[in-house]
Amino acid sequence: MAKIKKNSHKVLYRKYSSNIKYIMMVLTVLIITYFLPKQPRFRYEFEKGKVWLNKDLVSPFSFAILKTLPQVIIDKKDALENVLPIYRYNNDLFNGVQEAYLNEFDVKWQTNSFPEKEKQTYKTASYNLLKSIYARGIIALNPKHQGNGKNYDISLLNNNVTKPVSTQDLFTVQSALDYFKSNFKAPNVKIKEVIENLVEDHLQPNLIFDEKLTTIVQNSTVNSLSTTHGMVQKGELIIARNNVIDEDTYQKLQSFKATYEAQTKTIGDSRLVYLGQILLVGFALTLQMVFLFMFRKDIFADNRQLSLLLLVITTMLLALTWAIKLNLPSLYYIPFCIVPIIIRILFDTRLALYLHLLVILIAGFFVPNSFEFVFYQTTAGMVAIYSIRNLIKREQLLLSALFILTAYFICFVGIGLLREGSFQEIEWMNFVPFIVSVLLSLLAYPLIYAFERVFGITSDVALIELTNTNNKLLRELAFKAPGTFQHSLQVANLAEAAIFKIGGNSLLVRAGALYHDIGKIENPQYFIENQNTGISPHDKLPYEQSAQIIIKHVHKGIEITRKHQLPESVIDFIRTHHGNTRVDYFYQSFLKNSPEKFVDENIFRYPGPIPFSKETGVLMLADSVEAASRSLKNPDAQSINDLVERIIDYKLEQNQLDNCDLTLKDLETIKLIFKTMLMSIYHVRIDYLQNV
Secondary structure (H helix, E strand, C coil): CCCCCCCHHHHHHHHHHHHHHHHHHHHHHHHHHHHCCCCCCCCCCCCCCCECCCCCEECCCCEEEECCHHHHHHHHHHHHHHCCCEEEECHHHHHHHHHHHHHHHHHHHHHCCCCHHHHHHHHHHHHHHHHHHHHHCEECCCHHHHCCCCCCEEEEEECCEEEEEEHHHCECHHHHHHHHHHHCCCCCHHHHHHHHHHHHHCCCCCEEECHHHHHHHHHHHHHCCCCEEEEECCCCEEECCCCECCHHHHHHHHHHHHHHHHHHHHHCCHHHHHHHHHHHHHHHHHHHHHHHHHHCHHHHHCHHHHHHHHHHHHHHHHHHHHHHHCCCCCHHHCCCCHHHHHHHHHCCHHHHHHHHHHHHHHHHHHCCCHHHHHHHHHHHHHHHHHHCCCCCCCHHHHHHHHHHHHHHHHHHHHHHHHHHCCCCCCCHHHHHHHHHHHHHHCCHHHHHHHHHHHHCCCCHHHHHHHCCCCCHHHHHHHHHCHHHHHHHHHHHHHHHHHHHHHCCCHHHHHHHHHHCCHHHHCCHHHCHHHCCCCCCHHHHCCHHHHHHHHHHHHHHHHHHHHHCCCCHHHHHHHHHCCCCCECHHHHHHHHHHCCCCCCCHHHHECCCCCCCCHHHHHHHHHHHHHHHHCCCCCCCHHHHHHHHHHHHHHHHHCCCCCCCCCCHHHHHHHHHHHHHHHHHHCCCCCCHHHHC
């Protein structure tokens, strides 16, 4: 049985990596279109107060005219006001009151030694009066139902039959007591007082508010309300071309759109709708792939970075689908501006704008007032991109959020005035979703960190952290190899100044320069900048071994930085800063002292590769120039000038700059910057009189 090789999956990945990107694109299209709404899209866009620029619109079917939302709210309010609170008799209450009253009456009568022959007369009279009070009903007035007046109307339920009653026709506990006192006659004042007190103790409301039944009646009433008023018959003209869309016409158009979309859910062929979505989304993503192939080949070739872009697109469009299905009050709650922020920080301005436009254009097919939506999001996205040129401070993200909110506000007011023609008519509460959207866009900051870790992308924020000389690895370099550390700082200054002038990523160059010699931590004493005693350990070693120790710092640097999880974009500077040049000192020494021996030049040659970008090319030149400048015994303008010219010409002769994008003009600029900075470092005075 054949065995599967340990790294066979990596071999397969490299072999079919070009096909994987297309598989990812197809999967992205299928995922996005699978979740998008599947009903045909209404073909007309319209706004209240605008001119109808389409052809005369004649209704192809009959439909009811929907009431406006304010009208529906008013109707509901009126309906609820007409639903009376329902109270029901508590029949069991009087049975308990009756028994307790009669028993206590006998006790009170006997305790007060009233005449026994009068007992039944008073007992019967007071009981009948108490019974009539309960029969009429005692209510506890509810402040929630009173409104501005004391009394209110209720619906009184008795034996499953309701009748409207005013609370003024019913008793409260106090009015029931007053009624008893005024109608109960007793010549004996003492007897009258005792019986009145006894009655007062047994008065309590027997009309109970039935909140559950009242709520049921209210809901039933609201649900039975009609949400339409009037009809538009089939063949009837809805609006003629060049007519202004007034309030009534706008409501007819809204009703026509709602009816059309409801019908197409059952009548339209969802498979053809799905096909249309696949064509549109697929075409848009194909344009993205063409853009990357033509202008960002590095991203096109890197499946991890490409998968990040497809993930961002998919996530935002799925969020839109989720919002549509949940019927959110406004789709502007979705933080679309998070897309240009993330892409701008992780990649560049052009790609951020392109990707944002792609997402917005696709989303425009599924949102109401699509032109307005596209205008809002496009302008806000552009402001987001412009406001974050480089994220090097945390407050920049907050300032960007403020700028985005300002852009939204300007568009909101402008569109409001264009539509309403009055500040008073603008519905300012509709701006709340934009505020929420901007606040959600602040999630970009933690997402950027997550994307960096997962997809291996290095942002400016990460580079700033790496260039902090107080981090663990650079502190170790400064302690173990102080000469190398000082050399790295000088190289960083030279390379950063040069790349800033000719155009490039100065932060990346600085990070690469600080770590390019990190491998010298292992054997710092073998490198001349760390030798303070004047005795070199190379004196006791063969030239081949010395060369290998020097070359080894490249391999060791890659090993150390990968162990500390530094990004590959920084490790590239370690791999390329010597290209595939020779360690000429030991090579020439070997030839001079052992002319009879066969020499394998590869023993004295760095493994490469040669620099492949402006940044790595500039670092190679800065490293060589700075190292060579330390050998100048009496540095002056002429010697520095000759040194820089000689070093850079040598790199050209050795074909070390063939793969980087440095032009001859760039090289002249680099030379001038190196000369100027080296003269400043070595305090060389310019002879102005000689120049004159």
